[in-house]
Amino acid sequence: MDNSICQGYEDEIQSLEEEIKLLAEKYEDRQQESTFYSDEEILMSIKSFQRESQGGSKGCDSPSDLKAQLESLETDLSFLMKFTGIQFTSHSKKTLEKTRNRAVQKHRLSGNCHSLSFQLEFRLLEMQNKENVSAVVTDLSIIMESGESSDVSKFVSR
Template identity: 50%
Template sequence: MYQSDSEGWASSKDLRSHLGHLESELLFLSTLTGISIRNYSMKTEDLANTEKTEKSMKKVLQRHRLSGNCHMITFQLEFQILEIQDKENLSSVITDLNIIMEPTEYSELSEFVSRAEERRDLLMFFRSLHFFVEWCEYRKRTFEHFKEKYPEAVHLPEGAASSYMVVQSTRQPGFELVIVWRVQIDEEGKVLPKLDLLPKAPQQALQLDRNRVLETAPLSFRALLGALGIEAALESLIKSLCTADYGRFPADSQVSKMPQEAPRPYAELTCSPRSP
């Protein structure tokens, strides 16, 4: 870590003590949030007051630069903070924010980053990024769990880190369920899981489906999510398709604790009635 302005320290011992304290705080922050700061620098500039009414005010412009990562996502930040101090008050405001993200497969982040830059909201950026990564990691563990538990029925064409999982019947070729699990960030920075169920079946089966079971399956899945939650709903879905494939199911087990921002019941989860 590097800070350009160190003239204010009384001795090198005081500076080392302060840096040691900062390193401890950063380590705690990294452990708590998964966000690690690798490089940091700051420069300050005293701004001259030209107006007579502002002679009693002191303005300082801070230019900050830092880089870091939140698990597998890396970022660079450049932002400016204007401090204004008069005889009674000290105020500060972020006047500029630039976020550079390394290329990722998460297209959802692009719009979110633009929104955070426009609002100059550092808190929203870090908070939302933390929960976004938590949800992506939880989705990956969930997909891996069901792939391991039902290896013949569950398929991950693009790997566990992708946004969808395919469940196929080994006894009834052509029958499959595609679960699309997106992680979205709303206008206020809240991170929400969005799950869609896309059923696929042979044309002959669709013609014989007089009770419209396949057509209404996505809406039934939505109700199941609201009642059971994600893991139990996926488990029930897999079992309903693969009852003929497994004489005895493996014992139920939970993947892991969900991210703290998980809404329950899942009123925000949506399912699309259309097949791909």
Template identity: 45%
Template sequence: MDKLLHQTYEDEIHSLQEEIRILEQQAKNSQVYSGAFLKTMDMQREKFSLQNLQSWKCSCTDLEAQLEQTESQIALLTQLTGIGFTKCTITTVGTGNEKAKQYRLSGYSHSLQFELEFKLTEIQTKESVIAIVTELNIILESSEFCDLSRFISRAEEKKNLLLFFRTLSAFAKWYEYRQVTFRHFKEKYPEVVRLPEGSSAEYLILECSKLPGVELKIFWKILVSEEGVVTPVLDLLTKVPAEALNFDTKNVADSAPSSFRNLLRLFGIEAAIDCLIKLM
């Protein structure tokens, strides 16, 4: 009886020890699993962060490339047309099928500054979207150009933006070229060339100390037609004292304008002016 009771106790002890061993093993496995799980989570988190960083870097690189490309295109367009923009604001107005955008632009064409406002109305059709300029207001910094001002008024009436930009670019190019040419000859021949109203004026005066009272005035106008065609026109006027005309047996003073026009056709503007100055 005692032996049987003793054996029963030993069996329970062994059973408890086995349960303890199994629980310890399970706890150990759980710790290993938890550690592996946490390690996996850390690796995934690190991978995710790295991917996000790489994706962000790629996005920044793409944006920088697009920005550089856009700036390059704008620079090329400005170089080709001479037109650049310094400010632009856009306001959307209207609802439904007819939406309009109000544009306000400030810019320059070579050395001329301008501002313009126009409304671009978008009309949705079955085939496509049609954009129409419905309002146009153009402000030029200088009001001294009569032909150009009249043309701008016509462009506003016709609401023709393309014609305005094309004509303004051609006019501004000739205007800047005239200024550069006048300054060039003033610096090259300071004793002969005078610019009473500066290089932006339409004329320069040639004087010669050996011929007191004799003046040659070169007019350089820039004409703009109703169709927006820009044409440079140069002419020569002479100022000769009456007493000097008595010695002009070959009518040089009278033939000077036509001779100057011939020089222009043969040699171009700069060479013709230079030749005339040397004759003085």
């Protein structure tokens, strides 16, 4: 009787330790994401935005204009989801490497396309020089539930 109680406690402790480890990893990922841009890059972006605002005839958008823009974007997204049948249900990203001119992130998207569930995993390599920023997707992998439409799974794996 004592052994089974002890085993139950040990199992619970192990489960909690695993949960703590996962939460610590998530916290670390979020910390990396929040420090993705340096203070210098943020200041440059703010100055660029201010120049664009001053150069335009309108200046900053009012809250009602921003709300209208948001509603328009939501309408467009809804149309695209209905038109394509693709609906994303979750997204996560992890910064793997960050230097002054280069960043590598790992993205994971989950979703559905009509009745098929899928996950996309890829790495995004962003490189910046003085004039522009370029981005390249590498290591793309599409994961589908094994029981779902084996013909589609075979096609996707090619």
